[in-house]
Amino acid sequence: MAARGKHRRTRTSPLTRGVVTAGTGVAALALPVLGATTASAAQPAKAPAAAQAAAQVKSITYTAVKGDTLYGIADKYDTPGGWRQLYKDNRKAVGDNPRLIHPGLELTVRTAKKASTSRKTADKASTSTKKAAQSVAKATQASAKTYANNLDGWIRESLDIMAQKGIPGSYDGIYRNVMRESSGNPLAINNWDSNAAAGTPSKGLLQTIDPTFQAYHVDGTSWDPYNPVANITAACNYAAARYGSIDNVFGAY
Template sequence: MPRGKHRRPRTNPLTRRVIVAGTGTAALALPLMSATTAGAAESSAATVGSVTYTTKKGDSLYGIADRYDAQGGWKQLYKDNRKAIGDNPRLIHTGVELKVRATKKVSSPAKTADQASAPAKKSSVAQATQASVKTFPDNLDGWIRNALDIMGQNGIPGSYEGIHRNIMRESSGNPLAINNWDSNAMAGTPSKGLLQVIDPTFASYHVPGTVYDPFNPVANIVAACNYAAARYGSIDNVNGPY
């Protein structure tokens, strides 16, 4: 606001009624903003702050960063918590407290007392319907993200980095890749798809809700990660042929 030589008008703190200097008359009445109004205004704005998150089984830095829309993504999350995590960002132990630079959007008004006391009702059908409306690009990045979303719903551990690393080694990102020369192929069960899964493994670890086709990129990733979780604890722990 530019500086001026005029005397500043005095205000009545109870009514915010402006008293014009020298006249004693009211020129304008401004109602005070109530605490409720102020709170509603604050709740509609986006807030950014630090969140303490305690890791649990199946967590990955990518998943945590994505959940909280962390500033700087998983790399910044790792940088901020490297001392607690250790030298391997892919190996996340349970019970570790992480500081997350979270971006949390608060858009709904505060609940009433009745709403707060009422139990939440959200069926598994509603959750599945919500998940089904998500869309992902039809490329390697989208396939991995889609798979991670399904894995999260089914408690299958794994990170973007672990999946991507193994895909690039096994198929170079080609969902139609097939191995017709190794021992599996000689036995009549060639390895197929992004993560080179043989048919018996795909049948055993296929996750309902995904396409029953080992060449389908998302179904292939989810089944392979489900198998890796059962045998190695997580696809993140796989660093060679499995």
């Protein structure tokens, strides 16, 4: 019996671990063993990015019109790869000359504009919503505005209505004529002049007769000729038509 210890197993060198031999019939060829983790370590990180990029690129059918160029179409739709990729995708339809695009030619266009277009649409919608909200706010403020129940308040309310209707006139022009015609009394009436004799006495702050008040009545105001605001706006509307503005009236009108 051979002595113990004489047939020890040969140690494997760190440099030869993980090596297998492929027999060739003549000599042994050493091939390194690649672990599964080494071969696929970098793949998981790349796959999602590639899939995401592919998902963002869509293909559409575009019909060429007069003046179109491959460059212009590719630029319009953000075609990945630019006009060269567009030409490559449509080589059969375009032919050998990429500079010549016939109107009516149908092209398959890769586009990455969907996301950006959605953002622009959302931005426009947001802007429209803001503008609508601002308009509502202004209208609410206007309707909520209050005026003093006196000559100053009546004139200021009338001026706001006149501004909305495009009727010219100033505070001073209205005040001056009111003081001359009625001394600021909204119930004033003239029962002694020719109008009164004809059955149409002058009434209110600016002494309008009924036919004139009705003909130049301003929508949104009272039909009562004694109503201060209705009387002022109707009289200013009449003065604008006849004299250009109540500011141009300095006597009986």
